[in-house]
Amino acid sequence: MDIRPPHFDIDDARRTNECACVFDRLATQIAIExxxxxxxxxxxxxxxxxxxxxxxxxxxxxxxxxPVAANSNAAREA
Known part of the structure; x- marks a missing residue:
């Protein structure tokens, strides 16, 4: 999957629309596959x-x- 970082700052109203467009594209790709x-x-x-x-x-x-791999020896953060 090709998910690029947002182009807009967190407080920019356009960010919500950009996120929706990204996930609409991804959902469509998943559905088709x-x-x-x-x-x-x-x-x-x-x-x-x-x-x-x-x-x-x-x-x-x-x-x-x-998320931590099941076979990881790393401790989980609480």
Missing amino acids: AENAGWLQSEVALALADAAERYVMHVAAGTHET
Whole structure:
């Protein structure tokens, strides 16, 4: 995936639209690849919506641990 950093500062109103455009493009790419692999369009749409909802709930819960590989000897930050 080619995700580039934002062009606008955090307080610039254009940043929200830019982010939406980036994720619309990515979601479309994911959907096309999934459908080409044999998943039904309805399955893909629901799976994308569910994944987005799970991510929103994760962010809302405030559990922002940095992912660590299962075989890593590094300690997780609390």
